[in-house]
Amino acid sequence: MVSASAAERAYGAAARSALAALEHNLIPDAVTRRLTRLLLAQRLRHGYLPSAPLQLQQLLHFVHSLQEMPIAIETDKAKAQHYELPTTFFKLVLGRNLKYSSCYFPNESSTLEDAEVAMMELYCERAKVQDGQSILDVGCGWGSLSLHIAKKYKNCSVTGICNSTTQKAFIDEQCRENELSNVEIIVADISKFEMERSFDRIISIEMFEHMKNYKSLLKKISKWMKEDSLLFVHYFCHKTFAYHFEDNNDDDWITRYFFTGGTMPSANLLLYFQEDVSVVNHWLVSGTHYARTSEGWLKRMDRNITSIRPIFEETYGNESTTKWIAYWRTFFIAVAELFAYNNGDEWMVAHYLFRKK
Numbered sequence: 209m210v211s212a213s214a215a216e217r218a219y220g221a222a223a224r225s226a227l228a229a230l231e232h233n234l235i236p237d238a239v240t241r242r243l244t245r246l247l248l249a250q251r252l253r254h255g256y257l258p259s260a261p262l263q264l265q266q267l268l269h270f271v272h273s274l275q276e277m278p279i280a281i282e283t284d285k286a287k288a289q290h291y292e293l294p295t296t297f298f299k300l301v302l303g304r305n306l307k308y309s310s311c312y313f314p315n316e317s318s319t320l321e322d323a324e325v326a327m328m329e330l331y332c333e334r335a336k337v338q339d340g341q342s343i344l345d346v347g348c349g350w351g352s353l354s355l356h357i358a359k360k361y362k363n364c365s366v367t368g369i370c371n372s373t374t375q376k377a378f379i380d381e382q383c384r385e386n387e388l389s390n391v392e393i394i395v396a397d398i399s400k401f402e403m404e405r406s407f408d409r410i411i412s413i414e415m416f417e418h419m420k421n422y423k424s425l426l427k428k429i430s431k432w433m434k435e436d437s438l439l440f441v442h443y444f445c446h447k448t449f450a451y452h453f454e455d456n457n458d459d460d461w462i463t464r465y466f467f468t469g470g471t472m473p474s475a476n477l478l479l480y481f482q483e484d485v486s487v488v489n490h491w492l493v494s495g496t497h498y499a500r501t502s503e504g505w506l507k508r509m510d511r512n513i514t515s516i517r518p519i520f521e522e523t524y525g526n527e528s529t530t531k532w533i534a535y536w537r538t539f540f541i542a543v544a545e546l547f548a549y550n551n552g553d554e555w556m557v558a559h560y561l562f563r564k565k
Contacts (some may be wrong), residue, residue, distance in 0.1 A: 211247040216243050217385050217516070228368050228540060230531075230534050231530070231531040231534060231535075232531075232534075233530050233531075233533065234545075235533040235534075235538075236507060237537075237541060240435075240541050240542075241429050241545055243539060244541065244542050244545040245545055245549065248545065248546060248554075249498075249548050252554065255446065255448070255449040255451065256448065256449070256478060261395055263448065263449065266449065266499075267449060267450060267474060267477075268475075268480075270449075270450045270451075270474075270477075270479075271477070271480045274421055274422060274423070275421060275423050276418055276421075277420040277421045278399065278420060278421060278424075279399035279419055279420060279421045279424050279425050279428070280399040280418060280420055280421075280469065281420060281469040282468045282469030284472075286362075289297070290422045293374075293523060294374070294519055294522075294523060295350065295374055295375075295377075295378045296519055297516060297519045297520075297523075298350065300508065300509070300512040300515055300516055300519075301505050301508045301509045301512070301516075302320075302350075302505060302508070303319075303320040303321045303323070303324045303504070304321045304324070305321070305324045305325070305328075305352040305355070305356065306322040306349070306350035306351075306378070307327070307328070307350075307352040307353075308349050308350065308414075309349070309413050309450075310327065310353075310416040310442075310444065310493070310497055310501050310547075310557050311323030311324050311326070311327045311413070311440070311497060311498050311500070311501040311504075312326040312327035312330055312493065313326070313497055313500050313565060319469055320501070320504040320505075320508075320526060322467045323500070323501065323504075324352065324507065325340065325356070327351070327497075328337065328353050328356045330559075331353060331411060331413070331440060331442065331559075332356075332357065332360075334489070334491065334559055334561060335409055335411055335438060335440035336438060336561075337357060337361065337364070337409055337560065338361070339361040339362065339363045339364060340361075340363040340364065341361070341364050341408035342364070342365050342367070342406075342407045342408045342409075342410070343357055343364050343365070343366045343367070343408070343409050343410075343411065344367050344368075344369070344407040344410045344411070344432060345357075345366060345367070345368040345369070345411050345412075345413075346369050346398060346410060346411070346412040346415055346429065347370065347371075347412055347413065347414070347415025347418075348368030348369060348375075348379070348393070348413075349370060349375060349413070350370055350375050350379065351370075351375070351378070351379035351382060351391070351393065353411065353413060353515065354366045354368040354379065354391055354393070355379065355382055355383075355386070355391065358383075358388045358390050358391045359386065359388065360388070360489070363390075364390060365390050365392075366390055366391045366392070367391075367392045367393075367394065367405075367407070368391065368392070368393045368394070369393075369394050369395075369396055369398060369401065370393065370469070371395065371396065371397055372395065374397055374422070375395075376393045376395050379393045380389065380393060391430070393416055393497055393548060398415065398419075398425075399419070399425075402428075403432070405432060405434065406431075406432055406433060406434045406437070406439060407432055407434065407439065408434060408436075408437055408438075409439075409440070409467075410429055410432060410437065410438075410440070411439075411440045411441075412439075412440070412441050412442070413442045414442060414443060414444065415443075416441060416443040416471075416473065416478075417443050417467075417470055417471055417472070417473065418445060418469065418470055418471075419471065420469075420471060422477070422478060422481040423481050423483060426438055426478075426481050426483070426484050426485050426562075427483065427484045429485075430484035430485050430565070433485075433564040434564070435564060436563075436564075437563070437564055438488065438561055438562065438563055439485055439560075439561070439562040439563075439564075440481065440559070440560070440561050440562075441478065441558075441559070441560040441562070442451075442557060442558070442559050443473055443557070443558055444472075444498065444547070444555065444556070444557050444558075445473045445474055445475045445477070445555070445556060445557070445558045446471065446472055446473075446474055446475070446554060446555050446556075447474070447475045447492070447553065447554060447556060448474060448475070449474055450472060450473050450474040450477050451471075451472050451473065452470070452471055452472075453467045453468070453469070453470040453471065456463075462539060462542055465535055465539075466535075466539050472555075473558070475492055476490075478558075478560055478562075480495070482565070483565070484564070484565050485562035485563065485565055486562060486563055486565050487560060487561070487562055488561040488562060488563050489559075489561040490558070490559070490560055490561070491558070491559040491560075491562070492556055492557070492558055492559075493555070493556060493557040493558075493559065494551075494552035494553070494556055495546070495547035495548065495549070495552035495553070495554065495555045495556040496547065496548060496551065496552035497547075497552070497557070498509075498543070498544075498546075498547035498552075498555075498556075498557060499543075499544045499545075499546075499547040499548035499552065500544075501540075502540050502543040502547070503540075503544045503546040505540050506537060506540040506541060506544065509536065509537060509540065510537070513533070516530060516533070517533070520532050520533060
């Protein structure tokens with residue numbers, strides 16, 4: 209009989225062997241997808257508990273543990289993993305608007321650009337954005353939503369907060385090209401940033417997944433809300449349980465290289481943090497939309513690989529280029545498989561609308 213420790217050592221050796229093969233781009237996509245689905249099934253076996261009371265107890269334990277943590281951890285690592293890569297790479301992989309988050313596909317024939325715009329229109333509708341409002345886009349990325357609002361609502365003043373100088377440079381350039389004078393971009397770590405301003409609407413798209421202490425974060429954001437302000441939040445999530453992305457397994461390279469310090473919230477997690485804001489509405493968006501988004505990114509990466517290779521050579525070095533091409537492709541595959549699991553009904557996107565309390 210094989211001991212548990214021997215089995216763990218064998219598993220660790222197999223994981224390291226698979227990682228070595230991945231680094232040399234030797235694992236076929238079909239195998240990567242199959243292995244990803246097996247790991248996701250394992251995650252579900254650990255995540256789902258035998259009874260509803262135990263499930264709730266686990267979630268409440270997670271809620272209370274977050275309140276003992278800082279607003280965010282490992283922010284510099286997370287920034288380096290994504291947001292300080294040359295924008296030229298993301299221009300070749302993302303859609304025209306550089307929306308680095310889930311898009312929304314109204315129908316089967318929708319393109320990635322269609323889906324980018326459709327999701328941003330959905331944000332504006334659900335956040336009740338109107339012309340003439342002051343808008344704060346917290347965690348604005350490459351400014352897809354900030355620029356969309358600034359172009360569509362000419363009398364809105366839009367302030368975006370990002371944690372990357374390369375992202376600010378890109379947005380500023382877009383403002384010059386489109387002759388937009390109603391956009392201001394601030395580079396800051398949101399967990400430490402303070403300001404004495406208030407806004408009609410605050411919108412946050414896929415930033416909360418990089419955070420931990422939602423009580424402190426929402427308290428901070430509420431100070432930037434006027435009495436009649438609304439806060440709109442989009443985050444990806446699991447429908448039932450929440451967990452941390454933890455870099456403690458040999459095979460957990462996605463956490464190590466792409467999502468250090470991250471959180472997978474549950475769909476209802478923010479309902480437990482209403483000390484300073486109160487929920488007005490709550491929606492769920494099928495994970496199939498995110499799966500199609502990531503499949504679109506993967507196709508564009510493959511189509512533009514000749515142009516991407518020199519970017520990676522400059523960023524990661526010649527010796528690591530093949531490895532990082534394999535890593536980024538596998539990352540997009542893993543994201544697609546995650547959100548496609550169980551036809552998009554396990555991992556998905558949650559939208560929240562809050563008012564100031």
